[in-house]
Amino acid sequence: MNIDVCYTPELIHQFDVSDKTVVVIDVLRATSCMVAGLGSGVASITPVASVEECEALGAQGYVMAGERNGEKLPQFHLGNSPFDYMEKSLKGQKIATTTTNGTRALYLSKDAPEVIIGAFLNLKAVVNHLSKSKRDILLFCAGWKGKYNLEDSLFAGAVLDGLKKQAEFDSDAATAAFYLYQSMGKDPYYFISRSNHAKRLSKFGILKDIEYCSRCNEFDVVPKLKNGELVV
Numbered sequence: 001m002n003i004d005v006c007y008t009p010e011l012i013h014q015f016d017v018s019d020k021t022v023v024v025i026d027v028l029r030a031t032s033c034m035v036a037g038l039g040s041g042v043a044s045i046t047p048v049a050s051v052e053e054c055e056a057l058g059a060q061g062y063v064m065a066g067e068r069n070g071e072k073l074p075q076f077h078l079g080n081s082p083f084d085y086m087e088k089s090l091k092g093q094k095i096a097t098t099t100t101n102g103t104r105a106l107y108l109s110k111d112a113p114e115v116i117i118g119a120f121l122n123l124k125a126v127v128n129h130l131s132k133s134k135r136d137i138l139l140f141c142a143g144w145k146g147k148y149n150l151e152d153s154l155f156a157g158a159v160l161d162g163l164k165k166q167a168e169f170d171s172d173a174a175t176a177a178f179y180l181y182q183s184m185g186k187d188p189y190y191f192i193s194r195s196n197h198a199k200r201l202s203k204f205g206i207l208k209d210i211e212y213c214s215r216c217n218e219f220d221v222v223p224k225l226k227n228g229e230l231v232v
Contacts, residue, residue: 030102037085039219127162157181
């Protein structure tokens with residue numbers, strides 16, 4: 001298989017996703033929340049682009065979740081913390097979510113035949129799933145408002161490291177992510193906590209989120225996008 005990396009949504013137009021498995025990555029914090037929620041018994045998570053779409057689903061009984069610029073929206077039940085998504089009361093519930101970066105990346109992936117969610121929290125499960133893929137793979141980093149970010153690229157490198165014996169790296173972007181992980185992967189939290197995004201989020205007093213999102217293999221689930229909603 002061939003595997004490539006798209007570092008931001010601003011670059012996705014350069015890739016044909018119509019025949020690929022796309023792994024959407026937003027480590028801080030959207031995809032980490034999705035993995036934590038679905039791994040803890042949430043029935044489904046529906047990503048939407050706008051606050052208004054999320055509110056419309058809320059009126060249908062969905063639990064509303066999301067943020068803008070890192071802060072929880074006041075009218076929503078949940079913010080964008082993985083700890084919110086692991087609440088026992090959410091087991092069996094349907095969540096609608098909108099975020100600054102992650103839900104946009106999911107929307108831009110919708111034409112792919114398979115879209116899955118990746119985070120350090122389910123790294124091993126993602127690698128195992130992709131190792132059986134008969135399609136080429138695109139690791140799609142959500143970035144930050146169209147810009148490159150460290151934590152998503154580091155996770156992309158971790159996936160590349162896991163698949164290095166069976167996948168062809170399709171570009172310098174993939175090779176760069178691989179070597180980034182080779183140099184930083186022994187202590188993801190140390191490097192993620194020093195990223196610009198982590199610094200932005202630390203202003204909101206959520207250092208525990210950053211630490212948790214840096215943990216590996218907390219959940220053995222691979223959330224998949226089916227008919228507009230994420231399920232396992």
